[in-house]
Amino acid sequence: ADLPLRPELVGDEPYGAPQLDVPVCLNVNENPYPPSDAIRREMADAILAASGRIDRYPDREASALRAALAGYLGHGLTSANVWAANGSNEVMTHILGAFGGPGRRCLTFTPTYSMYPEYARNTHTDYVTVPRRADYTLDAGLVLDAVAAHDPTVVLITTPNNPTGTSTPVAVIEEVLAGTDAIVVVDEAYQEFSRTPDDTALSLLANHGNLVVSRTMSKAFALAGGRVGYLAAASAIVDACRIVRLPYHLSAQTQAIAEVALAHAEEMLAKVDLLRGVRDDLAVRLPALGFDVVPSDANFVLFGRFADRHAAWRTLLDQGVLVRETGPAGYLRVSAGTPQEMAAFYAALEGVRADG
Secondary structure, three states, X not given: OOOOXXXXXXXXXXXXXXXXOOOEEOOOOOOOOOOOHHHHHHHHHHHHHHXXXXXXXXXXXXXXXXXXXXXXXXXXXOHHHEEEEOHHHHHHHHHHHHHOOOOOEEEEEEOOOOOHHHHHHHOOOEEEEEEOOOOOOOOHHHHHHHHHHHOOOEEEEEOOOOOXXXXXXXXXXXXXXXXXXXXXXXXXXXXXXXXXXXXXHHHHHHHOOOEEEEEEOOOOOOOHHHOOEEEEEOHHHHHHHHHHOOOOOOOHHHHHHHHHHHHOHHHHOOOHHHHXXXXXHHHHHHHHOOOEEEOOOOOEEEEEOOOOHHHHHHHHHHOOEEOEOOOOOOEEEEEOXXXXXXXXXXXXXXXXXXXX
16 A cells, blocks of 8 residues: 555556366467477477576577568568567567557457457557457458547457457458558467467458567467467567567567477377367357357357356366466356366366356
8 A cells, every 4th residue: 555556557457368277278379289299309408408498598589480480471471571589478568569659549349359458458458349240250341430530550360360269251340341440469379279260360461561460389389388379460560569569578488488389380289170079069068058159260169148157167176177267247258178078178167057
């Protein structure tokens, strides 16, 4: 109470999904399959090599990593079109640090990722939201009407959306871009899990200088502990992020691990098809058990409805299964896991009832 804390921070709690020591963690949408022993040894060798210069600062431009990311994304991108940071969280903070700020507004569409308001708060950016349609989708008319009403500097469109898993077609994003000069950020953190992964906003970059496509290596690449997020955009947007970044923001170890992962992208992504299948199985089995399910293109499913979702969450947790209490009222979110994890989830679910 005696500290000169910023008024908007008074009473706030730090963000974070529960990190509990339980047998089955299905709450933060991780890829549950770590890299192979061979890739992990290569990562260890890369860290050993980097430690030979650990007394020196790392490449502050992450040049080799950005080139590798551009190669992975394709679409004619080069390192000048790619920016990397500590998770997509820092990527978003860089975007709002460059294009938000006092007197500027960020617009997004709810329900969506719960960290967005914190990015806005931390960069002194006004944050406004407009509800999605009843099925949690977006159309260009809804987005452009919201843009006209709120005059944002930055528009955030999450596809597949977290926590609902719903996708926004590229055709809709193209129509939005044609109707606004705002920076349009398309958050594709879960794009590799989509039923149509090639239907990506990356295909629009060549014709739209106000487009940013944000992604992460935490999900499909099973590199959540590596903390690597990135964006693709016009080089001028990348340069703007370079202005607001902290110096040497990506450690030598982080860059080394990510470069190894990208060199083995096919193997690192080998379980994506399997996890899509687990997601699709959830979409079939959960309704058969009496639950409502929101159609998902990500590696998770939102299900319910519960009159008291916290009680349902607690019942699962008491049986060693951790899911996420997030999203619209009455719903829980479960990540796609290993066969053993899913068997435990379905067994624990026998003690949980949907309330309609």
